[in-house]
Amino acid sequence: MPDPDAPRIRTALPADGEALGLIDRLTWSPLHAVQPEPQPPYEPFFDEGHSPGDHLVAELDGRVVGYVRIGFPTPLACNAHVRQIQGLAVADEARGRGVGRALVRAAVDESRRRGARRITLRVLGHNTPARKLYEAEGFEVEGVLPQEFLIGGEYVDDVFMGRPVQPPGPTT
Numbered sequence: 513m514p515d516p517d518a519p520r521i522r523t524a525l526p527a528d529g530e531a532l533g534l535i536d537r538l539t540w541s542p543l544h545a546v547q548p549e550p551q552p553p554y555e556p557f558f559d560e561g562h563s564p565g566d567h568l569v570a571e572l573d574g575r576v577v578g579y580v581r582i583g584f585p586t587p588l589a590c591n592a593h594v595r596q597i598q599g600l601a602v603a604d605e606a607r608g609r610g611v612g613r614a615l616v617r618a619a620v621d622e623s624r625r626r627g628a629r630r631i632t633l634r635v636l637g638h639n640t641p642a643r644k645l646y647e648a649e650g651f652e653v654e655g656v657l658p659q660e661f662l663i664g665g666e667y668v669d670d671v672f673m674g675r676p677v678q679p680p681g682p683t684t
Protein backbone atom coordinates (compact mmCIF):
# COMPACT_ATOMS: atom_id res chain seq x y z
CA MET A 513 0.00 0.00 0.00
CA PRO A 514 1.42 3.48 -0.84
CA ASP A 515 2.76 5.50 2.10
CA PRO A 516 0.12 8.20 2.81
CA ASP A 517 2.87 10.56 4.08
CA ALA A 518 4.99 10.22 0.92
CA PRO A 519 5.05 13.23 -1.39
CA ARG A 520 3.14 12.95 -4.65
CA ILE A 521 5.30 13.82 -7.66
CA ARG A 522 3.75 15.02 -10.91
CA THR A 523 4.60 17.13 -13.94
CA ALA A 524 3.98 20.84 -13.33
CA LEU A 525 0.96 22.60 -14.83
CA PRO A 526 0.74 26.26 -15.94
CA ALA A 527 -1.44 26.91 -12.86
CA ASP A 528 1.48 25.93 -10.56
CA GLY A 529 3.51 28.98 -11.61
CA GLU A 530 2.35 31.20 -8.77
CA ALA A 531 2.99 28.62 -6.02
CA LEU A 532 6.41 27.75 -7.46
CA GLY A 533 7.40 31.41 -7.78
CA LEU A 534 6.48 31.89 -4.13
CA ILE A 535 8.52 28.86 -3.05
CA ASP A 536 11.47 30.19 -5.05
CA ARG A 537 11.28 33.62 -3.39
CA LEU A 538 10.69 32.34 0.15
CA THR A 539 13.53 29.82 -0.04
CA TRP A 540 16.04 32.24 -1.58
CA SER A 541 19.32 31.97 0.29
CA PRO A 542 23.03 32.60 -0.43
CA LEU A 543 23.51 28.91 0.41
CA HIS A 544 22.21 27.97 -3.03
CA ALA A 545 21.39 31.12 -5.05
CA VAL A 546 23.82 32.85 -7.41
CA GLN A 547 21.27 35.50 -8.35
CA PRO A 548 20.45 38.42 -6.05
CA GLU A 549 17.34 38.08 -3.89
CA PRO A 550 14.30 38.69 -6.14
CA GLN A 551 12.58 42.04 -5.75
CA PRO A 552 9.15 43.11 -7.01
CA PRO A 553 7.88 43.21 -9.68
CA TYR A 554 8.65 39.49 -9.83
CA GLU A 555 9.42 37.66 -13.07
CA PRO A 556 6.97 34.85 -13.92
CA PHE A 557 8.21 31.44 -12.81
CA PHE A 558 7.56 29.91 -16.22
CA ASP A 559 8.91 31.63 -19.33
CA GLU A 560 9.89 30.80 -22.89
CA GLY A 561 12.91 28.77 -21.84
CA HIS A 562 11.33 27.17 -18.77
CA SER A 563 7.97 25.56 -19.46
CA PRO A 564 5.77 23.60 -17.03
CA GLY A 565 6.85 20.39 -18.81
CA ASP A 566 10.44 21.03 -17.68
CA HIS A 567 9.40 20.77 -14.02
CA LEU A 568 8.26 18.07 -11.63
CA VAL A 569 6.43 19.25 -8.53
CA ALA A 570 5.95 17.60 -5.15
CA GLU A 571 2.68 17.77 -3.26
CA LEU A 572 2.09 17.03 0.41
CA ASP A 573 -1.53 16.90 1.55
CA GLY A 574 -2.56 18.30 -1.85
CA ARG A 575 -0.31 21.37 -1.55
CA VAL A 576 2.67 22.11 -3.81
CA VAL A 577 5.78 22.14 -1.57
CA GLY A 578 8.69 21.79 -3.98
CA TYR A 579 9.93 21.37 -7.50
CA VAL A 580 12.81 20.17 -9.62
CA ARG A 581 13.66 21.73 -12.99
CA ILE A 582 15.14 19.43 -15.65
CA GLY A 583 16.89 20.86 -18.69
CA PHE A 584 19.69 20.28 -21.14
CA PRO A 585 23.21 21.38 -20.16
CA THR A 586 23.62 22.96 -23.63
CA PRO A 587 21.47 23.23 -26.79
CA LEU A 588 24.00 21.11 -28.74
CA ALA A 589 22.74 17.99 -30.51
CA CYS A 590 25.92 16.16 -29.50
CA ASN A 591 25.07 16.89 -25.83
CA ALA A 592 21.43 15.79 -26.04
CA HIS A 593 21.98 12.49 -24.22
CA VAL A 594 22.58 14.44 -20.98
CA ARG A 595 19.95 16.05 -18.76
CA GLN A 596 20.69 18.54 -16.01
CA ILE A 597 18.98 19.42 -12.75
CA GLN A 598 18.75 23.21 -13.11
CA GLY A 599 16.71 24.00 -10.02
CA LEU A 600 15.56 22.23 -6.88
CA ALA A 601 13.75 23.73 -3.92
CA VAL A 602 11.56 22.52 -1.07
CA ALA A 603 9.51 24.89 1.08
CA ASP A 604 11.07 25.41 4.51
CA GLU A 605 8.11 23.89 6.37
CA ALA A 606 8.24 20.69 4.28
CA ARG A 607 11.96 19.97 4.66
CA GLY A 608 13.33 16.86 6.29
CA ARG A 609 10.38 14.72 5.14
CA GLY A 610 11.87 13.13 2.05
CA VAL A 611 10.49 15.63 -0.47
CA GLY A 612 13.89 16.62 -1.89
CA ARG A 613 14.89 12.96 -2.18
CA ALA A 614 11.64 12.09 -3.98
CA LEU A 615 12.15 14.97 -6.43
CA VAL A 616 15.75 14.00 -7.23
CA ARG A 617 14.72 10.34 -7.73
CA ALA A 618 11.87 11.42 -9.97
CA ALA A 619 14.23 13.63 -12.01
CA VAL A 620 16.54 10.66 -12.56
CA ASP A 621 13.59 8.44 -13.54
CA GLU A 622 12.17 11.09 -15.85
CA SER A 623 15.55 11.61 -17.54
CA ARG A 624 15.81 7.87 -18.11
CA ARG A 625 12.26 7.83 -19.52
CA ARG A 626 13.25 10.59 -21.94
CA GLY A 627 16.20 8.52 -23.13
CA ALA A 628 19.06 10.30 -21.35
CA ARG A 629 22.28 8.46 -20.57
CA ARG A 630 23.55 10.80 -17.84
CA ILE A 631 22.22 13.45 -15.49
CA THR A 632 24.36 16.25 -14.10
CA LEU A 633 24.03 19.33 -11.90
CA ARG A 634 25.97 22.19 -10.39
CA VAL A 635 25.88 22.92 -6.68
CA LEU A 636 27.64 25.51 -4.56
CA GLY A 637 30.46 24.04 -2.49
CA HIS A 638 29.02 25.36 0.76
CA ASN A 639 25.52 23.88 0.18
CA THR A 640 25.91 20.89 2.49
CA PRO A 641 22.22 19.81 2.59
CA ALA A 642 21.98 19.62 -1.21
CA ARG A 643 25.38 17.96 -1.63
CA LYS A 644 24.48 15.29 0.95
CA LEU A 645 21.18 14.68 -0.81
CA TYR A 646 22.79 14.32 -4.26
CA GLU A 647 25.52 12.05 -2.90
CA ALA A 648 22.90 9.87 -1.21
CA GLU A 649 21.13 9.58 -4.58
CA GLY A 650 24.21 8.33 -6.43
CA PHE A 651 25.70 11.57 -7.79
CA GLU A 652 29.47 11.91 -7.66
CA VAL A 653 31.65 15.01 -7.83
CA GLU A 654 33.02 15.18 -11.40
CA GLY A 655 34.72 18.54 -11.25
CA VAL A 656 35.20 21.67 -9.17
CA LEU A 657 35.72 25.28 -10.22
CA PRO A 658 37.47 26.69 -7.16
CA GLN A 659 36.25 30.04 -5.81
CA GLU A 660 34.06 30.54 -8.88
CA PHE A 661 31.53 32.82 -7.16
CA LEU A 662 31.84 35.67 -4.69
CA ILE A 663 28.75 35.41 -2.48
CA GLY A 664 28.26 37.51 0.63
CA GLY A 665 31.95 38.38 0.68
CA GLU A 666 33.08 34.71 0.50
CA TYR A 667 34.56 32.89 -2.49
CA VAL A 668 32.54 29.74 -3.12
CA ASP A 669 33.35 26.69 -5.30
CA ASP A 670 31.11 25.60 -8.18
CA VAL A 671 30.82 21.81 -7.88
CA PHE A 672 29.81 19.65 -10.86
CA MET A 673 28.12 16.34 -10.01
CA GLY A 674 26.72 13.62 -12.21
CA ARG A 675 25.56 10.03 -12.45
CA PRO A 676 24.46 7.59 -15.12
CA VAL A 677 20.73 7.09 -15.58
CA GLN A 678 20.90 3.95 -17.72
CA PRO A 679 22.02 0.53 -16.62
CA PRO A 680 25.71 0.14 -17.61
CA GLY A 681 26.23 -1.42 -21.03
CA PRO A 682 28.12 -0.82 -24.30
CA THR A 683 25.21 0.67 -26.24
CA THR A 684 22.92 2.14 -23.57
Ligand SMILES: CC(C)(COP(=O)(O)OP(=O)(O)OC[C@H]1O[C@@H](n2cnc3c(N)ncnc32)[C@H](O)[C@@H]1OP(=O)(O)O)[C@@H](O)C(=O)NCCC(=O)NCCS
Binds near residue numbers: 543644648
Ligand atom coordinates in the same frame (compact mmCIF):
# COMPACT_ATOMS: atom_id res chain seq x y z
C1 LIG B 1 18.35 20.58 -0.43
C2 LIG B 1 16.84 20.46 -0.19
C3 LIG B 1 16.14 20.35 -1.55
C4 LIG B 1 16.59 19.17 0.61
O1 LIG B 1 15.18 18.98 0.67
P1 LIG B 1 14.51 18.09 1.85
O2 LIG B 1 13.12 17.77 1.40
O3 LIG B 1 14.66 18.76 3.16
O4 LIG B 1 15.42 16.77 1.81
P2 LIG B 1 15.01 15.31 2.29
O5 LIG B 1 14.13 15.37 3.49
O6 LIG B 1 14.50 14.54 1.12
O7 LIG B 1 16.44 14.73 2.73
C5 LIG B 1 17.11 13.75 1.95
C6 LIG B 1 18.59 13.72 2.31
O8 LIG B 1 19.20 14.97 2.02
C7 LIG B 1 20.24 15.26 2.99
N1 LIG B 1 19.86 16.45 3.74
C8 LIG B 1 18.70 17.14 3.68
N2 LIG B 1 18.75 18.21 4.52
C9 LIG B 1 19.98 18.19 5.09
C10 LIG B 1 20.64 19.03 6.02
N3 LIG B 1 20.05 20.12 6.52
N4 LIG B 1 21.90 18.72 6.37
C11 LIG B 1 22.53 17.64 5.87
N5 LIG B 1 21.95 16.79 4.98
C12 LIG B 1 20.69 17.07 4.60
C13 LIG B 1 20.31 14.03 3.86
O9 LIG B 1 21.21 13.11 3.25
C14 LIG B 1 18.89 13.49 3.77
O10 LIG B 1 18.81 12.14 4.05
P3 LIG B 1 18.50 11.63 5.56
O11 LIG B 1 17.21 12.29 5.95
O12 LIG B 1 18.39 10.16 5.41
O13 LIG B 1 19.66 12.09 6.38
C15 LIG B 1 16.29 21.65 0.63
O14 LIG B 1 17.09 21.84 1.78
C16 LIG B 1 16.23 22.97 -0.14
O15 LIG B 1 15.23 23.28 -0.81
N6 LIG B 1 17.32 23.78 -0.06
C17 LIG B 1 17.37 25.09 -0.72
C18 LIG B 1 17.48 24.98 -2.22
C19 LIG B 1 18.72 24.22 -2.64
O16 LIG B 1 19.75 24.23 -1.98
N7 LIG B 1 18.62 23.58 -3.82
C20 LIG B 1 19.72 22.85 -4.42
C21 LIG B 1 20.39 23.73 -5.42
S1 LIG B 1 21.75 22.89 -6.23
